[in-house]
Amino acid sequence: xxxxxxxxxxxxxxxxxxxxxxxxxxxxxxxxxxxxxxxxxxxxxxxxxxxxxxxxxxxxxxxxxxxxxxxxxxxxxxxxxxxxxxxxxxxxxxxxxxxxxxxxxxxxxxxxxxxxxxxxxxxxxxxxxxxxxxxxxxxxxxxxxxxxxxxxxxxxxxxxxxxxxxxxxxxxxxxxxxxxxxxxxxxxxxxxxxxxxxxxxxxxxxxxxxxxxxxxxxxxxxxxxxxxxxxxxxxxxxxxxxxxxxxxxxxxxxxxxxxxxxxxxxxxxxxxxxxxxxxxxxxxxxxxxxxxxxxxxxxxxxxxxxxxxxxxxxxxxxxxxxxxxxxxxxxxxxxxxxxxxxxxxxxxxxxxxxxxxxxxxxxxxxxxxxxxxxxxxxxxxxxxxxxxxxxxxxxxxxxxxxxxxxxxxxxxxxxxxxxxxxxxxxxxxxxxxxxxxxxxxxxxxxxxxxxxxxxxxxxxxxxxxxxxxxxxxxxxxxxxxxxxxxxxxxxxxxxxxxxxxxxxxxxxxxxxxxxxxxxxxxxxxxxxxxxxxxxxxxxxxxxxxxxxxxxxxxxxxxxxxxxxxxxxxxxxxxxxxxxxxxxxxxxxxxxxxxx
Amino acid sequence: xxxxxxxxxxxxxxxxxxxxxxxxxxxxxxxxxxxxxxxxxxxxxxxxxxxxxxxxxxxxxxxxxxxxxxxxxxxxxxxxxxxxxxxxxxxxxxxxxxxxxxxxxxxxxxxxxxxxxxxxxxxxxxxxxxxxxxxxxxxxxxxxxxxxxxxxxxxxxxxxxxxxxxxxxxxxxxxxxxxxxxxxxxxxxxxxxxxxxxxxxxxxxxxxxxxxxxxxxxxxxxxxxxxxxxxxxxxxxxxxxxxxxxxxxxxxxxxxxxxxxxxxxxxxxxxxxxxxxxxxxxxxxxxxxxxxxxxxxxx
Numbered sequence: 001x002x003x004x005x006x007x008x009x010x011x012x013x014x015x016x017x018x019x020x021x022x023x024x025x026x027x028x029x030x031x032x033x034x035x036x037x038x039x040x041x042x043x044x045x046x047x048x049x050x051x052x053x054x055x056x057x058x059x060x061x062x063x064x065x066x067x068x069x070x071x072x073x074x075x076x077x078x079x080x081x082x083x084x085x086x087x088x089x090x091x092x093x094x095x096x097x098x099x100x101x102x103x104x105x106x107x108x109x110x111x112x113x114x115x116x117x118x119x120x121x122x123x124x125x126x127x128x129x130x131x132x133x134x135x136x137x138x139x140x141x142x143x144x145x146x147x148x149x150x151x152x153x154x155x156x157x158x159x160x161x162x163x164x165x166x167x168x169x170x171x172x173x174x175x176x177x178x179x180x181x182x183x184x185x186x187x188x189x190x191x192x193x194x195x196x197x198x199x200x201x202x203x204x205x206x207x208x209x210x211x212x213x214x215x216x217x218x219x220x221x222x223x224x225x226x227x228x229x230x231x232x233x234x235x236x237x238x239x240x241x242x243x244x245x246x247x248x249x250x251x252x253x254x255x256x257x258x259x260x261x262x263x264x265x266x267x268x269x270x271x272x273x274x275x276x277x278x279x280x281x282x283x284x285x286x287x288x289x290x291x292x293x294x295x296x297x298x299x300x301x302x303x304x305x306x307x308x309x310x311x312x313x314x315x316x317x318x319x320x321x322x323x324x325x326x327x328x329x330x331x332x333x334x335x336x337x338x339x340x341x342x343x344x345x346x347x348x349x350x351x352x353x354x355x356x357x358x359x360x361x362x363x364x365x366x367x368x369x370x371x372x373x374x375x376x377x378x379x380x381x382x383x384x385x386x387x388x389x390x391x392x393x394x395x396x397x398x399x400x401x402x403x404x405x406x407x408x409x410x411x412x413x414x415x416x417x418x419x420x421x422x423x424x425x426x427x428x429x430x431x432x433x434x435x436x437x438x439x440x441x442x443x444x445x446x447x448x449x450x451x452x453x454x455x456x457x458x459x460x461x462x463x464x465x466x467x468x469x470x471x472x473x474x475x476x477x478x479x480x481x482x483x484x485x486x487x488x489x490x491x492x493x494x495x496x497x498x499x500x501x502x503x504x505x506x507x508x509x510x511x512x513x514x515x516x517x518x519x520x521x522x523x524x525x526x527x528x529x530x531x532x533x534x535x536x537x538x539x540x541x542x543x544x545x546x547x548x549x550x551x552x553x554x555x556x557x558x559x560x561x562x563x564x565x566x567x568x569x570x571x572x573x574x575x576x577x578x579x580x581x582x583x584x585x586x587x588x589x590x591x592x593x594x595x
Numbered sequence: 596x597x598x599x600x601x602x603x604x605x606x607x608x609x610x611x612x613x614x615x616x617x618x619x620x621x622x623x624x625x626x627x628x629x630x631x632x633x634x635x636x637x638x639x640x641x642x643x644x645x646x647x648x649x650x651x652x653x654x655x656x657x658x659x660x661x662x663x664x665x666x667x668x669x670x671x672x673x674x675x676x677x678x679x680x681x682x683x684x685x686x687x688x689x690x691x692x693x694x695x696x697x698x699x700x701x702x703x704x705x706x707x708x709x710x711x712x713x714x715x716x717x718x719x720x721x722x723x724x725x726x727x728x729x730x731x732x733x734x735x736x737x738x739x740x741x742x743x744x745x746x747x748x749x750x751x752x753x754x755x756x757x758x759x760x761x762x763x764x765x766x767x768x769x770x771x772x773x774x775x776x777x778x779x780x781x782x783x784x785x786x787x788x789x790x791x792x793x794x795x796x797x798x799x800x801x802x803x804x805x806x807x808x809x810x811x812x813x814x815x816x817x818x819x820x821x822x823x824x825x826x827x828x829x830x831x832x833x834x835x836x837x838x839x840x841x842x843x844x845x846x847x848x849x850x851x852x853x854x855x856x857x858x859x860x861x862x863x864x865x866x867x868x869x870x871x872x873x874x875x876x877x878x879x880x881x882x883x884x885x886x887x888x889x890x891x892x893x894x
Contacts, residue, residue, distance in 0.1 A: 540723065543783055
């Protein structure tokens with residue numbers, strides 16, 4: 001235990017039982033700007049004391065997420081059941097001592113305002129409790145110690161999950177550290193349960209926490225309808241004969257099953273489960289497999305458990321899209337549950353997202369390969385955070401994949417190559433943060449096997465060299481190219497780079513962050529050849545010049561965003577003028593100089 | 596921790612700075628091996644604003660955790676100034692990242708080379724391109740085993756004195772005269788014109804230390820100007836010294852010696868002797884940034 005991780009006991013109000021502590025360990029995270037095993041911009045920086053607060057800036061010593069702004073990646077094709085839920089990034093941290101939480105302070109050092117939800121894992125009840133939930137807000141751009149008003153709880157915790165919604169932000173966030181203040185529990189502190197231990201959730205508890213509150217605007221309309229117009233509606237559809245009137249008041253259950261079914265098709269999962277408890281008839285309708293073709297459990301990750309999962313298994317006979325991201329903390333869902341589910345319903349699945357799913361193991365991957373032959377999209381982000389042993393080879397049994405997201409999954413080169421060979425229709429491939437890959441070899445196979453590839457994300461894979469770039473130039477359909485932090489050893493990349501952009505005129509999003517070898521002539525080539533560009537990231541390019549930037553702005557008419565952070569030889573005033581002149585959003589960030 | 600870091604910038608001015616952030620006193624009990632260490636130095640050009648952790652292009656750090664005490668110095672290579680690059684930034688970043696890495700959970704107290712190479716990797720991962728090059732010397736005292744692990748790239752170095760004798764000292768690593776081994780990150784397009792050595796090319800030693808051993812870690816500003824015998828003579832006096840203030844006085848005098856000898860144009864300095872061995876006829880000291888970290892081992 002190191003100094004900056006440990007508690008700094010305070011005894012305010014003469015109350016010795018209040019302790020404040022900074023985060024000690026990082027347990028999980030959805031994304032971070034930095035790469036695994038590195039400190040800069042990575043999630044581990046959230047542990048320990050604040051080291052930059054109250055300075056404000058884009059510091060390498062703070063935790064930064066990889067994305068900001070509204071998620072525009074429409075390549076992701078699993079639509080949420082209700083649209084309101086946006087993607088939340090998260091981080092799970094552990095503190096040294098158990099406390100009953102009273103106050104949480106989050107030190108934000110860059111673009112504050114993204115914290116939307118804080119959950120605590122209650123050790124005694126073995127469940128997650130929401131302490132704070134709010135919409136993201138736009139706040140002044142200066143560092144702040146964010147101290148949200150927490151829901152009063154009386155159970156103790158030492159694990160927090162903080163969720164971020166960056167959709168309102170116009171640049172990366174920076175979180176320095178998290179301070180948890182709370183009462184020392186007077187009761188005996190239980191030994192922390194090992195993570196793999198199987199904990200049975202209670203269905204009763206799950207149902208108790210389910211409120212009938214559909215989150216859809218359409219469902220407001222339904223409520224309205226139920227309140228006001230139902231009787232009239234039933235009259236209109238022909239229940240007006242006197243016999244019915246005499247017997248009893250009209251009820252919603254008098255409607256034809258088809259109508260009830262139609263109404264239910266607007267409901268979210270929680271509400272469907274509530275409906276099942278109303279009556280036998282409702283139960284019959286509410287468990288119709290047609291209502292469960294797209295199931296998104298990501299938003300209910302902290303309520304999902306074995307029992308819910310096995311009851312879903314019955315209902316999901318026709319399931320096509322399944323999102324189990326973040327499910328399975330502390331053994332609430334196990335690999336066996338998932339495999340059982342796949343055995344029953346895997347064949348119909350077309351979309352499967354398992355980002356940060358805690359139960360994943362090699363056996364699950366094997367079953368995905370065996371059972372889910374119709375998969376079109378597979379997403380396995382952050383698998384590398386979960387498990388040490390990885391066996392991806394069974395995935396090559398899949399043949400219809402179009403989108404595969406293996407960011408930070410730890411896939412090995414051989415498995416990826418076989419996967420590509422058997423899925424020649426791949427359109428979108430996300431490989432960010434996989435430093436173990438020999439990227440040049442992957443590029444070679446892309447150029448041979450994946451002629452239709454449109455999206456290639458190699459962010460922080462580090463392995464791409466000019467050799468890889470040269471073979472990649474044979475692709476012709478690339479639209480989104482992310483080479484961020486690659487090509488680091490290369491100082492001259494002009495020719496292969498030119499070939500690449502010559503053959504791929506449709507590129508609209510091009511990330512070249514920290515590709516330090518980019519020189520002025522390469523930028524002029526971009527200006528001449530990439531006329532469809534909408535987003536260009538040139539963060540940290542040393543050889544950039546104002547003339548080249550001006551050329552790009554002039555010739556790329558569709559350009560909306562250009563990131564020129566840490567490009568030191570550019571003049572802010574000129575850039576500001578150009579931003580107005582060309583109607584382009586120019587991103588700039590600086591660190592206050594300290595050296 | 597008893598170690599206090601005292602920094603002298605000029606003769607008349609002593610800045611005393613106890614780092615409370617280092618450790619909670621509770622973390623290591625005094626029975627565990629640790630350093631009592633002090634720092635002193637001069638930038639070549641005294642008019643620059645003083646910043647903690649650096650003297651001109653030199654940079655240093657001391658850090659510790661429950662497993663180990665760590666000392667490091669680095670000397671930024673000045674040749675980059677003409678490319679418009681601040682030579683001190685690279686060395687300073689390298690040392691400060693080392694300091695942070697020591698506090699990290701993955702820190703391995705037996706692998707100073709890992710510390711240097713992870714620090715170098717962080718440089719590459721920084722959004723702002725930090726260009727330049729630097730020599731570096733890192734010493735890790737493993738509290739548990741009582742072993743001192745060292746890694747040295749270039750012409751900075753260390754010296755361990757016990758019973759009036761030098762028992763260990765680092766070798767200078769040079770490509771050729773006055774061109775030390777160096778970690779570097781050249782501006783794009785210059786890669787093949789620049790010497791760049793990997794952190795793995797560092798000279799490493801591991802040896803046990805005894806109570807009272809004196810350890811001098813310094814940049815070439817000291818070793819190029821102060822003859823070995825004179826250093827030894829001075830260091831002998833503080834063997835077993837646990838008082839940081841007395842240690843500081845000795846460190847000050849070494850730094851002052853180096854400073855005044857470096858500007859003495861008639862002095863046959865170690866640098867001049869080396870130059871003559873390479874058929875360069877010269878005399879006098881070599882004005883340079885000077886950093887001295889002086890520590891005694893407390894078992």
